[in-house]
Amino acid sequence: MAQFETLLDNRPLDLVICDMAPNMSGNAVSDQARSFYLCELALDFASQHLKTGGSFWSKSFRVQAIRNTWQPCAKFRHCADAQTRSLAQSLQ
Numbered sequence: 641m642a643q644f645e646t647l648l649d650n651r652p653l654d655l656v657i658c659d660m661a662p663n664m665s666g667n668a669v670s671d672q673a674r675s676f677y678l679c680e681l682a683l684d685f686a687s688q689h690l691k692t693g694g695s696f697w698s699k700s701f702r703v704q705a706i707r708n709t710w711q712p713c714a715k716f717r718h719c720a721d722a723q724t725r726s727l728a729q730s731l732q
Contacts, residue, residue: 641685652691658682658698 660682662674679698686696696716 645689648689653686653689653694654691655695655697656682656686656690658686658696661699 658679660678662671662678664671682698683696686694690696
């Protein structure tokens, strides 16, 4: 991460995309917590490096308990939460 920040040379970004996923263990609670952690890291990076009006996009594997406690939208003017059809079906 430090090397990437050096390359940025304090230039603000238009867009930060987080397409990271943890190595899945098969334990839903653990996998969701690790996914949440990666999103938190990406959100922190975006908060530090996005220019005003910039965009942040992230995918994660979340459950309602996490969704209720995670408040990234407070940092952005527009925020949406989406779920893929395949993920929604697997959670039923």
